[in-house]
Amino acid sequence: MALKRMDNIGIVVEDLEVTIDFFRELGLELEGRATIEGEWAGRVSGLGDQHVEIAMMRTPDGHSRLELSRFLTPRVVEDHRSAPVNALGYLRVMFTVDNIDETLERLRASGAQLVGEVVDYKDVYRLCYIRGPEGLLIGLAQELT
Template structure:
C-alpha cells in the first residue's frame, strides 16, 4: 500500500491535526488539468493536496481540498458500522500524551479509553471533519 486519500474542506486543519499525531508533511501540490480529471473522473477539478508520511516512511495519507467541483458530504460523521472506509489506526508510544497533544486540534474521544488484557490501551477519536482515528498503545 502506498497511501490512503481523504477529502477535507480545511486542508490546513487536517494537516495540523495529523502532524500533532506525529506524521510528517512530505509535500503539498496544486492539482488540476486534463491528466488529473482523467485519473479521478471529475471534469474541471481544481484541488490542493498535502501528503503526510509516518515517521518510518512506510505509510502515507493524502489530503485533498477541492475548490471545484464543490465537495459533497460523504457522511463525515457516520458511525463506525456504516459501510465504507471508517477509520485510520495508529500505534502510539504513549496514548495519554498523544491525546493531550491532539486535543487542542479538536480531537474528541468517541467514548472511552479502554485497556484489553493488560496488552493494549486503545480508543477511537474524532478528528477534523469527523475523521475517525483509532489510537493503540501496546504494553511491552
C-alpha cells in the same frame, strides 16, 4: 505479479491547514504539497475538470502516507464525517503511538474528542477512537507488550 505496498490513504477535507496541523501534532510529517488539475487528473478520477489542493503526510517510519485533499472544483457531493463506526465504507485510520494518554492530551488541545473510552484489549493494546478536525474518525493504539 504480486502486490508491492499500499502507497497512501486519501481523506477529503474542507480546511487543509487545520488538518495538516492536527496530523503534525499527532506526529506525521508534511512530505509535500501540490495542486492537482488538468485533463489527465479528470481522466484518472472520473470527475472531469478538477482543481484539488493536496498535502502528503508521512509517518515517522516513512512507510505510510496520508493524502489530504481539498477539492476546489468540482464541489464535494457527499459528507460521511459524522457516520458512526458501524457505517459501510471506509471507516477510520489507526495509528500506533508510544503513549495514548499523552497523545490524547496533546490532540485534545487541537480539538480532538474521545468517541467512547480508552480500553485495554487482552493486555496487548490500549485502544480508542477520536474525532479529529472536521469530525474525522481516527483510531489510536498503544502496544502494551
